[in-house]
Amino acid sequence: MTTKEKLLTLLENRRGSFVSGEEAAQELSVTRAAVWKAVRALCQEGYPIDAVPNRGYCLSKMGDVLSAQGIAKFLNPEMRPLVEKSVDSTNAAARRLAERGEPEGTVVLSGSQTQGRGRYGRSFYSPADTGVYLSLLLRPAGDPQQTVLLTAAAAAAMCQAMEALGVESPKIKWVNDIFLRGKKVCGILSQAAFSLETGAPEYAVVGVGVNVYTPKDGFPAEIADIAGSLWDSPVPEGKNRLAAEFLNRFWTLYRTGGDFLEDYRRRSLVVGKPLTVLSGDTRRNALALGIDDRCRLRVRFGDGTEQSLSYGEVSILSETLPEKT
Structure with a gap:
């Protein structure tokens, strides 16, 4: 050092x-x-x-600057935090480390991202000094199907971490967004690489982006109505504590196979509500019935047919356009 x-x-x-x-x-x-x-x-x-x-x-005890030293005070020593001022994308950085053979438990954290990405390649707004952007490198063994549960486990762990720091009632919008007071404060993107010979996962990366504070000039107009933040004013060591709380809780779930689905279901923002299911250019209205043990969203469409969704995008019906097929 x-x-x-x-x-x-x-x-x-x-x-x-x-x-x-x-x-x-x-x-x-x-x-x-x-x-x-x-x-x-x-x-x-x-x-x-x-x-x-x-x-x-x-x-000062009142400071809140993201740092490896600040996180390490609270972090399970099995993980190794690497903190950068800015990166293109923490997920991309973690994938590069994975390809170089870096071990499981390596964590890339950054104060900003220049090319942050969410699901379907969408841009993820990642301004400097107002959020926590991190990606955890994993090398899971066993059933490849279990990798699909990483996002759900991360969502449950992040909600628990927020509550540990005094944030009240975070909710999960299936499958990978966390909402607070009706606005999105966190997005999760999990990615994996699989062996062409065996189909087993070679590595996985769990990426998380959290709006800790509202940017000085506010959020861009295109997301101002839906984006929110955890706090309005600085919280002592808030970023470091939030990152460590999340990583510790997720690591425990991952290493022990702990049950998180009931907690995930309890926090659901969509179960029991009318939705619009988006698939390509098609929109279909449905009722969210529940979340199964593989974290699939069970829905009933207007014609009475039911389906378990492994992936896709949904929005609460009151927020969407009428059904179009």
Whole structure:
């Protein structure tokens, strides 16, 4: 690690307390001038560090800057967080690491994405410093069909993480969106690569994007009516704590095979409601009956036929156009 990274680790571990320049220099085996240079660099990156003569340096408890050191304090040590200021896409970055042979548990996190993507290749708005964008590399063994449940497990884990930080009543819109107070605050995109010879998964990537805060200038006009955020004002260590809470909860579900479907069903935003099911250019009205053990959405169409949807897009009927076939 660089001197700057080592100093950040030291300050994170003693957040809210002063560390003298002499103590930091001894701890890091560098000069006091090198400590001061690292402090200046961290301040330029947005870290709220107080520098007081005869007391030293203190990383404010009120700060909220995404960092590997800040996440690591709360994270299961089996996972390795890699934090970037900006990437094209955390999913793309995680896939590149997977192809290079990086181990399961590697996590790519970023403060912004220049080419963030959601389902069906849609752009995912990922402005700087207002969200948490992360992708977890997995190497699942066993039944390839189980990979389809990763998105559902991630949705349940993220709702639990939000509630652990005081966010009330997040809901899941099948299959991969989380809503709060009627607006979307989180999207999930899971991707996998399979062996051509055996059909077994070689790796999977679970990507999550969360609108933690509302951007300074608001959301773009095209999504302003549907996009929301968790908080209106900064929460101490909110991003790092949210990322770690989610990763820890998802990791437990993934490694132990824990039951999450009942929690997923309980949080459903669509079950019991009239929907429009979109498939290509076709729209069909239906009633959402429930979610089965493979996380398929069971629906009944207007003609009485029933179907279990493995994928697709739905919207609550009151938000859609009349049925067209």
